[in-house]
Amino acid sequence: MTGVFDPGESDEQLVLADLLNHVLDRGVVITGEVTISVADIDLVKVGLSLMIAAVETTEVVQRRALLKRQQNADVSVLPRRP
Amino acid sequence: MPTYLYCLVDPDAELVLDDLAGIDGGAVRLLRAPTMTALVGDVGEGGVAPTAEHARAHDAVVRRAMTVTTPLPARFGQLFPDDAGAAASILGRAPRLERALALVRGCVEMTVRVRLDEAERGDEPDMTPAVETIGVGPGRHYLLELQNRQKVEQDMLLSSQIWQSKLSELVGGEVLLERLGPGSNESRTAVFSHLIRRESAEKYRQALRGANVGGLMVSGPWAPYSFAGDADVE
Numbered sequence: 001m002t003g004v005f006d007p008g009e010s011d012e013q014l015v016l017a018d019l020l021n022h023v024l025d026r027g028v029v030i031t032g033e034v035t036i037s038v039a040d041i042d043l044v045k046v047g048l049s050l051m052i053a054a055v056e057t058t059e060v061v062q063r064r065a066l067l068k069r070q071q072n073a074d075v076s077v078l079p080r081r082p
Numbered sequence: 083m084p085t086y087l088y089c090l091v092d093p094d095a096e097l098v099l100d101d102l103a104g105i106d107g108g109a110v111r112l113l114r115a116p117t118m119t120a121l122v123g124d125v126g127e128g129g130v131a132p133t134a135e136h137a138r139a140h141d142a143v144v145r146r147a148m149t150v151t152t153p154l155p156a157r158f159g160q161l162f163p164d165d166a167g168a169a170a171s172i173l174g175r176a177p178r179l180e181r182a183l184a185l186v187r188g189c190v191e192m193t194v195r196v197r198l199d200e201a202e203r204g205d206e207p208d209m210t211p212a213v214e215t216i217g218v219g220p221g222r223h224y225l226l227e228l229q230n231r232q233k234v235e236q237d238m239l240l241s242s243q244i245w246q247s248k249l250s251e252l253v254g255g256e257v258l259l260e261r262l263g264p265g266s267n268e269s270r271t272a273v274f275s276h277l278i279r280r281e282s283a284e285k286y287r288q289a290l291r292g293a294n295v296g297g298l299m300v301s302g303p304w305a306p307y308s309f310a311g312d313a314d315v316e
Contacts, residue, residue: 015301018193018195018301019134019137019138019141020134020137021193022155022191022193022308023137023140023158024132024137024158025157026155026157026307026308026310027089027155027156028179028182028311029156029157030156030171030172
């Protein structure tokens with residue numbers, strides 16, 4: 001693909017990849033349960049590696065948040081989904 | 083029922099949410115705090131699967147907020163036990179969130195994807211593998227492949243830096259902040275995120291169109307996801 005690309009004119013797949021990249025891997029994180037189900041996900045094939053990276057990022061945030069909560073023992077932690 | 087967070091906005095933002103549906107068609111409502119307002123909704127007890135449909139629904143709520151103000155987008159999938167839990171978490175991080183809102187106020191994000199193998203090659207580095215791996219044993223093969231991957235990554239990094247400089251020449255006057263990545267070594271793509279003033283979006287696009295440079299793909303304006311920061315990181 002060459003030239004400047006305007007998502008309003010072409011290539012929905014690439015726009016979806018950008019959407020997933022923004023929504024799943026960016027944005028402010030406030031400590032809470034970032035609950036994302038990995039099983040039975042229904043993803044467009046493009047951006048699957050992106051999805052994996054986004055989930056890994058979320059897991060890092062979750063572990064960091066859990067560690068912080070454990071250090072501040074007055075905060076209750078919701079049980080993880082089985 | 084858990085409370086799902088979409089984004090945060092200034093407390094005086096005049097938002098009309100009557101017909102706005104969030105994830106799985108759930109209603110979106112405002113959660114007001116003294117210095118900011120959260121757009122939240124109800125979702126099922128089992129969490130929210132990271133599907134394209136759900137991602138679109140999340141972004142649609144954020145984009146509704148964009149029509150009247152600058153939202154601080156929340157990352158997908160953030161749940162709280164209830165509205166009180168969400169409010170407590172937000173208030174607990176209010177100073178940081180207020181700074182983040184102030185940073186992005188009046189701005190949008192533009193994303194530029196650069197296909198490095200389609201871009202100008204005049205000054206592109208050699209991207210061929212460093213060493214041939216045919217005819218060697220498995221252990222040495224692994225090490226040589228690793229060496230080749232590292233060379234590709236280094237070449238990608240150098241190419242990205244070259245493109246960073248080129249983009250700076252084209253649109254640097256409009257860019258307030260820039261973030262790089264994540265790109266893709268497989269598709270030889272680098273991704274640049276630019277925070278610009280909302281009113282500069284068309285001028286930004288025109289500058290890239292006018293340059294007529296191959297290999298560029300521009301999307302946006304987005305809400306400033308890449309510049310929203312991480313409220314849990316000091």
